[in-house]
Amino acid sequence: MDRIARLEAHLRPIDQPQVASIERQQTAMSAPKAKVAVLGAGGGIGQPLAMLMKMNPLVSDLSLYDVVGTPGVAADLAHIDTAAKVTCATGPEELSKALYGCHLVIIPAGVPRKPGMTRDDLFNINAGIVQGLCEGISKYCPKAWVAIISNPVNSTVPIAAEVFKKAGTYDAKKLLGVSKLDVCRAKAFWAELAGVIPAKVDVPVVGGHAGVTILPLLSQATPKVDLAKDKAKALMERIQNAGTEVVEAKAGKGSATLSMAYAAAEFGNSCLRAMAGESNITECAYIESNVTDLPFFATKVTLGPDGVQDVGSLGRLNELEQENLEALKAELRGSIQKGIDFVASGKAGSK
Ligand SMILES: NC(=O)C1=CN([C@@H]2O[C@H](COP(=O)(O)OP(=O)(O)OC[C@H]3O[C@@H](n4cnc5c(N)ncnc54)[C@H](O)[C@@H]3O)[C@@H](O)[C@H]2O)C=CC1
Numbered sequence: 001m002d003r004i005a006r007l008e009a010h011l012r013p014i015d016q017p018q019v020a021s022i023e024r025q026q027t028a029m030s031a032p033k034a035k036v037a038v039l040g041a042g043g044g045i046g047q048p049l050a051m052l053m054k055m056n057p058l059v060s061d062l063s064l065y066d067v068v069g070t071p072g073v074a075a076d077l078a079h080i081d082t083a084a085k086v087t088c089a090t091g092p093e094e095l096s097k098a099l100y101g102c103h104l105v106i107i108p109a110g111v112p113r114k115p116g117m118t119r120d121d122l123f124n125i126n127a128g129i130v131q132g133l134c135e136g137i138s139k140y141c142p143k144a145w146v147a148i149i150s151n152p153v154n155s156t157v158p159i160a161a162e163v164f165k166k167a168g169t170y171d172a173k174k175l176l177g178v179s180k181l182d183v184c185r186a187k188a189f190w191a192e193l194a195g196v197i198p199a200k201v202d203v204p205v206v207g208g209h210a211g212v213t214i215l216p217l218l219s220q221a222t223p224k225v226d227l228a229k230d231k232a233k234a235l236m237e238r239i240q241n242a243g244t245e246v247v248e249a250k251a252g253k254g255s256a257t258l259s260m261a262y263a264a265a266e267f268g269n270s271c272l273r274a275m276a277g278e279s280n281i282t283e284c285a286y287i288e289s290n291v292t293d294l295p296f297f298a299t300k301v302t303l304g305p306d307g308v309q310d311v312g313s314l315g316r317l318n319e320l321e322q323e324n325l326e327a328l329k330a331e332l333r334g335s336i337q338k339g340i341d342f343v344a345s346g347k348a349g350s351k
């Protein structure tokens with residue numbers, strides 16, 4: 001190769017993948033550093049969620065925790081050439097290591113449904129798991145935002161609140177039940193109906209995260225689609241039963257994992273963007289609320305640097321939605337109380 005050819009080779013413009021990789025690294029370098037923990041990282045949701053968080057440039061440290069299987073997931077993810085540094089911890093004696101210094105903790109730990117079960121049937125196992133993990137959070141990262149995926153969300157979020165209250169670390173603005181998958185489903189189904197791409201769709205979903213407590217506000221969906229009452233009712237029921245649709249299709253092999261991982265990664269990204277000071281970040285989330293007479297309720301919220309900044313109102317409901325709102329209250333109230341009573345009873349010992 002002569003001198004000119006060597007010089008040309010040296011000056012050859014870098015290719016697209018290289019540019020993308022450099023841009024990712026630059027974004028990550030200029031972004032605030034966030035440590036994110038996934039508790040239940042070895043599971044059906046935990047693994048793809050951990051991968052999606054590994055790809056998020058706002059994450060500097062990704063902490064993977066589970067009672068089993070974490071080293072394999074961590075070794076695997078550590079070979080992805082993104083900036084987030086992966087660490088892993090296994091079992092309660094390593095929980096402190098997993099949580100120390102975390103800004104955001106996402107919890108998909110616990111058992112999933114099998115066909116024929118309700119989410120509430122998971123309470124007996126998952127309530128204690130969430131309680132134990134939240135006791136750890138109150139000790140090792142009491143200022144972290146906490147996003148709870150473990151079912152039954154209608155009860156596990158009140159459980160977390162009670163644990164934090166007992167420990168004196170409760171900040172209602174930073175405790176978020178992840179109901180985003182209901183919004184993803186509502187958007188996917190509405191987009192099909194409206195004949196547009198889901199990115200152009202908005203559908204608020206309020207209430208809770210189980211059966212009839214899931215209340216999609218189709219009258220407020222955009223773009224507008226004129227739906228007869230029976231069609232709107234059928235679509236509302238499809239959204240309410242969408243989790244069961246997946247449980248049945250998986251026929252005993254668990255519940256939604258990939259769509260949930262996607263929803264949680266998007267939700268986590270919103271939390272990190274808000275934490276970093278970006279404004280106008282909105283999500284639907286199940287939080288402590290005074291929008292209704294129930295102590296916890298999912299609505300649209302605006303996230304700010306310190307957690308929930310504004311809680312959206314319900315807006316105008318049509319007759320069908322108003323009927324459903326009244327109908328869901330008894331079940332949701334019962335699930336909330338069940339969570340509160342569980343912690344008060346001291347049934348699950350602290351770890
Ligand atoms: N909020 C929502 O929209 C959704 C919630 N879920 C819920 O998410 C939970 C997890 O579902 P999958 O990932 O499919 O279940 P999975 O069984 O595949 O994974 C759960 C993981 O949690 C781990 N785990 C159990 N006890 C633990 C503890 N004490 N500390 C840390 N990790 C622990 C298990 O070892 C396992 O790796 C279930 O409760 C499910 O109902 C599922 C889909 C949607």
Ligand SMILES: O=C([O-])CC(=O)C(=O)O
Pocket residue numbers: 112113119151181242243244246247255256
């Ligand atoms: O249905 C389940 O058990 C899991 C879940 O919460 C969902 O997919 O919405």
